[in-house]
Amino acid sequence: MIFKVFPAEELAALYELLAVNPIVGPVLKGRDKKDNALYDFALTSGFADLALDYGQTMHSAKKFFLPHREDLCTFTLSDHDWDKHVDYGAYQHTVLFGLHPCDINALNKLDKVLMESVYPNPFYGAKRSNMFIVGHSCSPTPSCFCRSMASDSVIRGFDLFLTRLDDSYFAEVNSAKAYHLLEKIKSYHATDRDHKLFRHAVSEKNKKITAQVDTSDLTKILDMEFHADVWQEWGDKCLSCGTCANVCPTCYCYGVEEEVDLDLRHARKEKLLYSCNLVDFAEVAGGHNFRPESHTRLKYRYYHKHRGFVEAYEESLCVGCGRCGNACLADITVPEVIASVRGGDNNGK
Amino acid sequence: MENKLEFIDLGATDQPEQARQSVHDFEYSHKAEITNVYPLTATEKLYQIQICDPDERHNFTFHPGQFVMLELPGIGEGPFSISSSPIRHGDLELCIRGVGNMTNFLNRVERGTKVGISGPFGTHFPVENMIGEDILLIAGGLGIVPLRSPILSVLENRSRYGQVDIIYGARKPSELLFGYQYEMWKQFDINLEIIVDEAEQGWQGPVGLITEILKKRIDQGRDADFRHKTSAIVCGPPIMFKFVCDQLTHANLPMEKMFVSLERRMHCGRGKCCRCNIGSTYTCLKGPVFDYWSVLNLKEAI
Numbered sequence: 001m002i003f004k005v006f007p008a009e010e011l012a013a014l015y016e017l018l019a020v021n022p023i024v025g026p027v028l029k030g031r032d033k034k035d036n037a038l039y040d041f042a043l044t045s046g047f048a049d050l051a052l053d054y055g056q057t058m059h060s061a062k063k064f065f066l067p068h069r070e071d072l073c074t075f076t077l078s079d080h081d082w083d084k085h086v087d088y089g090a091y092q093h094t095v096l097f098g099l100h101p102c103d104i105n106a107l108n109k110l111d112k113v114l115m116e117s118v119y120p121n122p123f124y125g126a127k128r129s130n131m132f133i134v135g136h137s138c139s140p141t142p143s144c145f146c147r148s149m150a151s152d153s154v155i156r157g158f159d160l161f162l163t164r165l166d167d168s169y170f171a172e173v174n175s176a177k178a179y180h181l182l183e184k185i186k187s188y189h190a191t192d193r194d195h196k197l198f199r200h201a202v203s204e205k206n207k208k209i210t211a212q213v214d215t216s217d218l219t220k221i222l223d224m225e226f227h228a229d230v231w232q233e234w235g236d237k238c239l240s241c242g243t244c245a246n247v248c249p250t251c252y253c254y255g256v257e258e259e260v261d262l263d264l265r266h267a268r269k270e271k272l273l274y275s276c277n278l279v280d281f282a283e284v285a286g287g288h289n290f291r292p293e294s295h296t297r298l299k300y301r302y303y304h305k306h307r308g309f310v311e312a313y314e315e316s317l318c319v320g321c322g323r324c325g326n327a328c329l330a331d332i333t334v335p336e337v338i339a340s341v342r343g344g345d346n347n348g349k
Numbered sequence: 350m351e352n353k354l355e356f357i358d359l360g361a362t363d364q365p366e367q368a369r370q371s372v373h374d375f376e377y378s379h380k381a382e383i384t385n386v387y388p389l390t391a392t393e394k395l396y397q398i399q400i401c402d403p404d405e406r407h408n409f410t411f412h413p414g415q416f417v418m419l420e421l422p423g424i425g426e427g428p429f430s431i432s433s434s435p436i437r438h439g440d441l442e443l444c445i446r447g448v449g450n451m452t453n454f455l456n457r458v459e460r461g462t463k464v465g466i467s468g469p470f471g472t473h474f475p476v477e478n479m480i481g482e483d484i485l486l487i488a489g490g491l492g493i494v495p496l497r498s499p500i501l502s503v504l505e506n507r508s509r510y511g512q513v514d515i516i517y518g519a520r521k522p523s524e525l526l527f528g529y530q531y532e533m534w535k536q537f538d539i540n541l542e543i544i545v546d547e548a549e550q551g552w553q554g555p556v557g558l559i560t561e562i563l564k565k566r567i568d569q570g571r572d573a574d575f576r577h578k579t580s581a582i583v584c585g586p587p588i589m590f591k592f593v594c595d596q597l598t599h600a601n602l603p604m605e606k607m608f609v610s611l612e613r614r615m616h617c618g619r620g621k622c623c624r625c626n627i628g629s630t631y632t633c634l635k636g637p638v639f640d641y642w643s644v645l646n647l648k649e650a651i
């Protein structure tokens with residue numbers, strides 16, 4: 001990796017250089033009742049829009065690579081025939097400016113299922129191939145447990161990663177495009193002093209991460225505790241609303257619906273992001289439901305993320321961004337659920 | 350505009366043919382025509398579906414037990430087991446029960462309707478590994494549909510297999526499928542035993558549970574070789590295949606030699622929508638055909 005440094009005030013110049021492309025970044029959306037700032041990823045119209053000191057956004061940047069609704073295809077219908085038209089829904093390169101390590105890691109995980117597997121998904125692939133990613137160091141919130149999920153730092157899947165030092169930015173340069181860009185602003189190769197400052201900044205950040213999940217032997221423990229009572233208790237609280245999946249940067253499951261236009265000449269097949277907590281997720285025609293109770297669905301969500309994905313890819317499908325816990329009306333958080341399931345360890349004593 | 354990032358058009362990139370195909374396969378469906386519809390029972394019909402393009406039709410190959418996604422533009426798309434023989438390539442037969450939106454719509458379509466077919470998807474019954482062995486094909490209810498493809502495949506290569514038994518159970522005689530083919534199957538030196546839960550007028554066959562017939566077969570075949578030279582293919586509702594497989598396990602048949610086909614909700618068939626997951630295993634990729642050992646290791650499978 002090539003490391004460069006530039007003065008903090010050059011960041012605006014970097015933004016301007018990229019501004020011939022659409023730039024998506026964290027923006028301040030409003031304040032909640034307790035006057036906490038609420039952030040979301042949105043298209044920016046100027047450098048001033050960027051709120052790079054955000055803690056965590058409410059939603060992930062998912063709508064820019066896994067839209068909640070998306071046409072898989074459209075049809076033109078004639079009397080006895082039809083034609084199918086497929087449009088992957090990407091038309092230009094987009095800059096994602098200010099993603100934290102958790103969210104870049106989330107993209108890397110999605111890449112594994114959606115691009116690097118059998119039947120790569122071109123709808124995601126087309127958007128992902130047209131992303132220029134400028135990562136930005138974070139200031140952890142009380143609900144962040146990225147460190148437990150090995151997602152507090154990121155080594156690939158971005159073009160440029162910026163860590164704020166006192167009055168400069170430490171830049172990890174991960175693509176030729178990014179390298180050329182830095183040539184156009186005042187930047188220099190990082191010195192030993194910068195390396196030290198960088199390491200200091202990282203250790204200061206790590207000190208702020210307080211939430212934790214113990215992942216040791218978690219896949220086995222989840223198997224052992226498959227019938228544990230705690231699932232029932234969490235299930236009783238869960239409203240089966242699907243909000244957790246909605247805000248999660250790594251949840252990708254979906255349903256498909258088809259509809260015919262009123263003129264009977266056009267039809268569409270639409271993909272809708274779904275949530276495994278919703279009641280009919282595993283229901284089949286005729287009414288049989290493979291996961292009728294809310295606790296079986298909640299459990300399944302944890303199984304997929306913390307067991308199945310680990311088995312397949314040796315890493316979890318959760319980056320510890322804490323969004324699901326922040327958004328859940330029933331106060332169900334990943335660290336608490338996992339701790340309670342692990343708590344089963346002591347039951348036998 | 351020198352900093353304009355270059356748009357990579359995934360749809361048009363000039364990648365090697367193979368890579369390009371795999372990306373475009375995702376939403377690709379073969380256009381196919383429903384050439385014939387046979388009503389089989391009050392609720393099931395057999396649809397003969399031919400892939401329109403002759404080359405696509407010929408290049409469409411599958412193994413018994415695999416499924417396709419059948420699409421009716423604007424109405425819906427769903428997974429269906431291929432019920433025809435693999436040697437017929439893209440001249441497919443699907444046997445479909447009207448239960449929901451699309452399947453009930455299908456019930457009303459006429460010959461000549463154009464549909465979309467994608468696939469084949471999923472794992473298959475490894476009939477190629479069963480050569481030289483005795484085969485037990487056991488179906489309960491609609492389970493006969495995915496079983497028909499391995500049956501036809503075994504018939505076409507009859508000399509390669511030892512004793513072949515089909516044991517088929519249904520609730521009532523009027524729900525039995527493919528009645529017109531039973532004589533033909535028997536002519537291929539196949540022992541066909543049919544049992545129903547509930548007799549109806551005119552029924553002369555046995556009434557009871559499928560496991561009773563299976564018990565007779567096991568008792569008759571209980572020689573030292575049974576476990577070494579027999580494979581079983583079991584299709585039906587979970588409760589049925591669990592009883593059958595447990596019975597076979599007691600008869601010492603190794604679990605890796607029993608194959609079952611599982612059904613789950615599916616919206617893609619490609620390991621992307623997660624609707625088909627059992628525990629965290631994709632039924633569309635790792636299944637629908639599993640050996641019984643794998644089934645026992647799947648959380649929430651039975």
Ligand SMILES: Cc1cc2nc3c(=O)[nH]c(=O)nc-3n(C[C@H](O)[C@H](O)[C@H](O)COP(=O)(O)OP(=O)(O)OC[C@H]3O[C@@H](n4cnc5c(N)ncnc54)[C@H](O)[C@@H]3O)c2cc1C
Nearest residue numbers: 284285426427428429430445446449450451452613614615
């Ligand atoms: C591997 C496999 C093979 C199958 N083979 C056959 C067959 O040979 N004959 C047959 O009659 N049926 C078969 N089914 C069941 C068949 O897929 C459903 O009955 C059908 O999808 C229902 O669609 P619908 O639009 O009528 O129902 P709706 O209730 O309107 O379903 C809407 C959508 O939900 C999904 N869905 C609903 N029920 C099921 C289900 N049981 N399985 C999978 N997806 C479902 C589908 O994507 C469907 O398009 C099979 C299912 C699987 C998984």
Ligand code: SF4
Nearest residue numbers: 238239241242244328
């Ligand atoms: S865990 Fe919370 S956010 Fe998720 S479905 Fe249950 S109530 Fe909704």
Ligand code: SF4
Nearest residue numbers: 248318319321322324
């Ligand atoms: S499961 Fe929760 S904490 Fe984990 S990545 Fe998803 S939203 Fe973030």
Ligand code: FES
Nearest residue numbers: 618621622623633
């Ligand atoms: S059917 Fe979509 S993942 Fe299996």
